[in-house]
Amino acid sequence: MAKVLTSRKENYSQWYNDLVIKADLAENSAVRGCMVIKPYGYAIWEKMQAVLDRMFKDTGHSNAYFPLFIPKSFLSREADHVEGFAKECAVVTHYRLKSSPSGGIEVDETAKLEEELVIRPTSETIIWNTYKNWIQSYRDLPLLINQWANVVRWEMRTRLFLRTAEFLWQEGHTAHATREEAMEETIKMLGVYADFAKEWMAMPVIKGVKTENERFAGAVETYSIEALMQDGKALQSGTSHFLGQNFAKAFDVTFLDKTGKLEHVWASSWGVSTRLMGALIMAHSDDNGLVLPPKLAPIQVVIVPIYKKTEELAVIDERVEVIRKSLIASGISVKYDNRDTHKPGWKFAEYELKGVPLRLAIGPRDIENRSVEVARRDTLEKKIYPVEGIADTVKALLDEIQDGIYKKALDFRDNNTFRADSYEEFREIIASRGGFVLAHWDGTRETEEKINQETKATIRCIPLDPVMEEGKCIVTGKPSPRRVYFAKAY
Amino acid sequence: MAKVLTSRKENYSQWYNDLVIKADLAENSAVRGCMVIKPYGYAIWEKMQAVLDRMFKDTGHSNAYFPLFIPKSFLSREADHVEGFAKECAVVTHYRLKSSPSGGIEVDETAKLEEELVIRPTSETIIWNTYKNWIQSYRDLPLLINQWANVVRWEMRTRLFLRTAEFLWQEGHTAHATREEAMEETIKMLGVYADFAKEWMAMPVIKGVKTENERFAGAVETYSIEALMQDGKALQSGTSHFLGQNFAKAFDVTFLDKTGKLEHVWASSWGVSTRLMGALIMAHSDDNGLVLPPKLAPIQVVIVPIYKKTEELAVIDERVEVIRKSLIASGISVKYDNRDTHKPGWKFAEYELKGVPLRLAIGPRDIENRSVEVARRDTLEKKIYPVEGIADTVKALLDEIQDGIYKKALDFRDNNTFRADSYEEFREIIASRGGFVLAHWDGTRETEEKINQETKATIRCIPLDPVMEEGKCIVTGKPSPRRVYFAKAY
Numbered sequence: 001m002a003k004v005l006t007s008r009k010e011n012y013s014q015w016y017n018d019l020v021i022k023a024d025l026a027e028n029s030a031v032r033g034c035m036v037i038k039p040y041g042y043a044i045w046e047k048m049q050a051v052l053d054r055m056f057k058d059t060g061h062s063n064a065y066f067p068l069f070i071p072k073s074f075l076s077r078e079a080d081h082v083e084g085f086a087k088e089c090a091v092v093t094h095y096r097l098k099s100s101p102s103g104g105i106e107v108d109e110t111a112k113l114e115e116e117l118v119i120r121p122t123s124e125t126i127i128w129n130t131y132k133n134w135i136q137s138y139r140d141l142p143l144l145i146n147q148w149a150n151v152v153r154w155e156m157r158t159r160l161f162l163r164t165a166e167f168l169w170q171e172g173h174t175a176h177a178t179r180e181e182a183m184e185e186t187i188k189m190l191g192v193y194a195d196f197a198k199e200w201m202a203m204p205v206i207k208g209v210k211t212e213n214e215r216f217a218g219a220v221e222t223y224s225i226e227a228l229m230q231d232g233k234a235l236q237s238g239t240s241h242f243l244g245q246n247f248a249k250a251f252d253v254t255f256l257d258k259t260g261k262l263e264h265v266w267a268s269s270w271g272v273s274t275r276l277m278g279a280l281i282m283a284h285s286d287d288n289g290l291v292l293p294p295k296l297a298p299i300q301v302v303i304v305p306i307y308k309k310t311e312e313l314a315v316i317d318e319r320v321e322v323i324r325k326s327l328i329a330s331g332i333s334v335k336y337d338n339r340d341t342h343k344p345g346w347k348f349a350e351y352e353l354k355g356v357p358l359r360l361a362i363g364p365r366d367i368e369n370r371s372v373e374v375a376r377r378d379t380l381e382k383k384i385y386p387v388e389g390i391a392d393t394v395k396a397l398l399d400e401i402q403d404g405i406y407k408k409a410l411d412f413r414d415n416n417t418f419r420a421d422s423y424e425e426f427r428e429i430i431a432s433r434g435g436f437v438l439a440h441w442d443g444t445r446e447t448e449e450k451i452n453q454e455t456k457a458t459i460r461c462i463p464l465d466p467v468m469e470e471g472k473c474i475v476t477g478k479p480s481p482r483r484v485y486f487a488k489a490y
Numbered sequence: 491m492a493k494v495l496t497s498r499k500e501n502y503s504q505w506y507n508d509l510v511i512k513a514d515l516a517e518n519s520a521v522r523g524c525m526v527i528k529p530y531g532y533a534i535w536e537k538m539q540a541v542l543d544r545m546f547k548d549t550g551h552s553n554a555y556f557p558l559f560i561p562k563s564f565l566s567r568e569a570d571h572v573e574g575f576a577k578e579c580a581v582v583t584h585y586r587l588k589s590s591p592s593g594g595i596e597v598d599e600t601a602k603l604e605e606e607l608v609i610r611p612t613s614e615t616i617i618w619n620t621y622k623n624w625i626q627s628y629r630d631l632p633l634l635i636n637q638w639a640n641v642v643r644w645e646m647r648t649r650l651f652l653r654t655a656e657f658l659w660q661e662g663h664t665a666h667a668t669r670e671e672a673m674e675e676t677i678k679m680l681g682v683y684a685d686f687a688k689e690w691m692a693m694p695v696i697k698g699v700k701t702e703n704e705r706f707a708g709a710v711e712t713y714s715i716e717a718l719m720q721d722g723k724a725l726q727s728g729t730s731h732f733l734g735q736n737f738a739k740a741f742d743v744t745f746l747d748k749t750g751k752l753e754h755v756w757a758s759s760w761g762v763s764t765r766l767m768g769a770l771i772m773a774h775s776d777d778n779g780l781v782l783p784p785k786l787a788p789i790q791v792v793i794v795p796i797y798k799k800t801e802e803l804a805v806i807d808e809r810v811e812v813i814r815k816s817l818i819a820s821g822i823s824v825k826y827d828n829r830d831t832h833k834p835g836w837k838f839a840e841y842e843l844k845g846v847p848l849r850l851a852i853g854p855r856d857i858e859n860r861s862v863e864v865a866r867r868d869t870l871e872k873k874i875y876p877v878e879g880i881a882d883t884v885k886a887l888l889d890e891i892q893d894g895i896y897k898k899a900l901d902f903r904d905n906n907t908f909r910a911d912s913y914e915e916f917r918e919i920i921a922s923r924g925g926f927v928l929a930h931w932d933g934t935r936e937t938e939e940k941i942n943q944e945t946k947a948t949i950r951c952i953p954l955d956p957v958m959e960e961g962k963c964i965v966t967g968k969p970s971p972r973r974v975y976f977a978k979a980y
Contacts, residue, residue, distance in 0.1 A: 030564070065532055096576070126520065129520055
């Protein structure tokens, strides 16, 4: 069977696009930069949502919903925020269409909004304007709220999941009585993201703080988790911001503290988006298609019958029914594909493309031997197992795959994390190999920008738990207390 | 304690608004017509979503996501559709803001869209434009897709949950090979909504078909479920549309049928929205606040300690922990409110306002007697029960409440469903009592409009399982095969 995907080696970027389309994850829509998330892709996103939502609730957060629209004037309230987002805002100016004399419809100019509305690119402003009424005293704090929503940032160059004009995300917005509490929350939620990436996506990430250059518009500090993709580029996969009192001041949100003093409220915000789908796709997949971590796979096991005669299928159907039931009873999601419209080889390729972790094949000989052929998606290995105890076998294999692909991704990252002690060495690595480069930096914006202009690499983060090591900036030779992570990035 | 709500008798509409605000369900936002759904309100919506989502999946549907934006020209493709929605569309005309010379920010006129984008008021057009590429042959059918999303309809008069410019909803969009299948789906999903209303919301509904006047813009037939509120007004709570081939023709979606003939695809669409929250609130609540069906209550049981001395609280805490654990083990959601900042009376009123189905109070005497006082939110009855077997007691009471409030709502509806055999009688009932009025109608648009102009009542629906009964139209005296439901409506 012909390969349906461009290989990674040939053209990594084309491989990614092919994969997203061919595995039925998403496609471009008729609206510039906006995607359609197809049922199979959405099923993965739903699994991610469900786990994250549980993690947020377990850490004390509640969901709520705030308007899609933000009055234009709200954006201007926080100077850095408007600077960061104004250039990519979709703007609603009218609220009615009318029939056009030339046929079709046109904007009704008599229905012009007094103040234009922006489609939320993020919701700090509308939310802090609301919090003003919710917070009077320290008793109203902390306020721990999350929102699942769509947001719009008018990006010029878009890529499915990785950068789209509209995307789905969650945004946490918390309010606290003290700087320490807000900072603790910021770091705690970064930890939740890192745990999710590791435990569920099987994706190792670096936790760190962003440089001023890469900080969220309006934040005092931005923290992120950074993952390494197979092409050696980094992907920022989630951010958590310590907002200080910036938005409280912009929207005049104060509270009476325990001593009766009026203070501005402290804040955090944090978010992950459908961009995680891009990370998940690129973290583990290969030239045959998607490789999904079992914990997030919509279908964990597919069963394919192998037969020539209809009588054989009847016997296989019966055996499969027993297997299927025992797997379901163990909480495993199973699909039995006994369609007679497609050959087994076609089905094998199809479920490989879609990243189903385990494929069970059963033919007449398996019926005789009470056996089943099990193929692992991650290693592509096949092995015969007895039907007896199949649920335990499958469970153990799914765990093995979950662990295995994490370890593989971790090994990949370790093998693609380099140390550079001179700018020459740094440029050589970035240009030829990619990956993370740990290097000393003098802490200035100028040096960071020079490196970016000359090599396209950016500082991904200053690691949260660094090895403290005195050194000299690779560019200026000025002193540096520890290495930071550089990489080219998505 | 002073009543926090206007009574229903005094001013039903004010009672509703008070309740939504005071029970922390939602509030108006800074954006005209858009609401903020607060955590407690959102928690109820999440429960509704989870159940409906399960029901959709159990009937074979998958979720997906389509763009928020609809190119203006798409709307015009289906003549009735554009006629119905053009007047309430929010229109995006620009994609960038810039600093204003006078300070603040303004729309960047150089960033004008070539074609304006409408915020989806509903997604038939963008979805059928997408389906065109997904459907080639009968093998691609049926396509059973649902989307959870926000939509915008620029309403002039808005009310929290009942009618807002932006609202949250789900919209099912299905494609079929035959008229019969599409019609079967339309009716099936109406049934899902009716079951959900009955089994989960404890709200009886009438299933019926809408008259041409009230049909969804672009549908061949619109079916709805109609509920009766306590003020005698009807609330359309969900709709399911048989779209025929209207959208398939508008977007040229054809398929090769089994005989190799090219045919247009048949369609249904169906939706319920955060309007259901309004229905739920009004269906059961009273002058003390919200009454929630236990199956949808975020907190099913609240426990309040009654004590004077701190030592007493320590003992109560210990007993409560045992009770709490046994309730949780039975799948019951429990909150223990032992805050010392509020008195028991305040807490009682608070949880009554919020509609918590059962309140358990435990004082020193209960500790001695191994008893607990249980108060039902629906009847406000209190009774002492032994701690032994409390989980079973609570479970049984929750079931009783769920059944009881359904029965109460059904009795209310039965007692407020009238038959009118003359127009005079009809006008008298509508003006003085409200409720549903079953009357004969000649089937014409003119008569329906006359009745509406003169009485404000509309035909809510032609019931799906009517008692066939020959009669004469109350206005024109022309023959009618069965009575239809009239009411004033939200």
